[in-house]
Amino acid sequence: MALLLAATAGYWTFGRGTPRPTGTWAMGGLLGAFALAFASYAPLIEDAVETLVPHVARLLSNSASLGAATAVVAVILQLNLDPTEARRRIRVRLALLVTAVASMTILFTYEQLTHRSPQAYALYLLLYVSYLGFAVVDFLIQAVRQSTSTRRRSVRIGLRIAAAGCVFALIYVAYKTTRLVDLGLGLGLIDSTTECSTLVGRCAFSVTAPALAVLLICLGLTLPAVAYPISQARRRRWEVQSFEALGPLWQDLSTAMPHIVLSPADTEDVSTDSDFLLQRRVIEISDGVLALRPYRSREVQEAVQVTVDAGTVHGAAAVEAAIVKAALADLKAGRFSDNVAPPSAEAASRKDLQGDTEWLLLVASAYVGHARRVAADGRPQRVGA
Known part of the structure; x- marks a missing residue:
């Protein structure tokens, strides 16, 4: 998944010629951030980075997830709004992203210095869940609004697929919120000492749900770009056949x-x-x-x-x-x-x-x-x- 997303990000950013359509860099950032997030889950990458800084793979994947969520919102804002208003809103969300990632990094560092303080980790989770939930809901609202007004069928279907991905993202947010409450109250509902080895049980919420969210959101946002050349080829075929008839x-x-x-x-x-x-x-x-x-x-x-x-x-x-x-x-x-x-x-x-x-x-x-x-x-x- 990481390699596929990285290749798609490279094509989207550098392989589409000029002039570049609106949202090119936002889509490239989205796919690249998702690629980084998935790479951080791979044992090879995780072991390599954690030999330098213990548990840093979590910070990398969480930061990449927030970056991808911001890029998703940037894409939809550029579709829905005029360029000036879209840039203004995107700048606000970028400022919030930088603040959230910087605060998470500080809390992660403090957590490591204090031998994984549960209080620091709870604050870390609170920042992560708050910003991720805000971004997912922001995108969901914009996607549903745009899907009801767009005239292109591929865009309408794509946005609805992406909205379905948001549902899985919200399931992941709900899981992280439950984890936060569990840590804060010391209930011991979730065993965080064992790693995921299947896609069911706890892993269905911590791994499967975000994976499906990424898949559906990326598929939904790239569907119009894939469908357009197909529809153009079909149209040219109809034009040639009509010309001859x-x-x-x-x-x-x-x-x-x-x-x-x-x-x-x-x-x-x-x-x-x-x-x-x-x-x-x-x-x-x-x-x-x-x-x-x-x-x-x-x-x-x-x-x-x-x-x-x-x-x-x-x-x-x-x-x-x-x-x-x-x-x-x-x-x-x-x-x-x-x-x-x-x-x-x-x-x-x-x-x-x-x-x-x-x-x-x-x-x-x-x-x-x-x-x-x-x-x-x-x-x-x-x-x-």
Whole structure:
């Protein structure tokens, strides 16, 4: 876990190119602090540092946990607030972090000099639990608030996963609070002399709960960064497929009306510039359909409407495809329509590139033969069953 988190922290901080997105350094600090915390639990690292200073691994892991909790809050504040307000709040929390870690270090030193004074250790735990609980609740509130307002699905899911991690962090805080009360009152409820060897019993609260908290919080905060390139790849694939599917309709329109074709693009490689090329093709087809307005036959429209369910989007697309095909035949023959069919209401309802593309894909599919074909004289004929 420590090596995985350290590698992720290195990638997040140094391997993401420029310009760096908001929260890059906070996320790097978060992952790095968690890596240090987990490394301090590893017997190899723990034995190495404790040969120099006895029991110092506890101070290192606790300090790293507080640093990670502060970084978590910094990330969410940068997501939720404007930069000025976020920086102001983060500075306050950094000051609290420095104060808490410095005080814990002083108490740890005093505890070692007094042969592990239970009073010093109780104060140490009080500082640790107080700041950790404050940071966890602070992040939980911000995460829940942001998850209800964000529009990106991956961010919403990620923040809810991170909020679930906070629940396990609060279980760990509750355990530490119980430990503090046990020390203060001398109840002897928790045996701290034996080390954890399993993930059940006392270890479920002292090791398993914080481990799950780290896992869920890191997963939740990194999910949007992982999901974004996947969603972009899926979108590019849809754009390329849509560009090719619109080809037959575009070809007929541009052949009949070459003026609808816009200036050539710098690149015709659909895989590298699918967004621009698809948008251009949609615009050119829309311009072509608009240019056919004087040739749109209401007779064709009414003839097709009786054979399809024009109240559905697929039926409306079939009607539009038949009108366009007949209008192209009339354009070629130089025959204007005496009774012009109105533009499709379904087309007018689409307000963005994706909506326009989805509509034209249905029209293009019907155009190549799903609903009607147009004979040489420009009149519709029934095809298929």
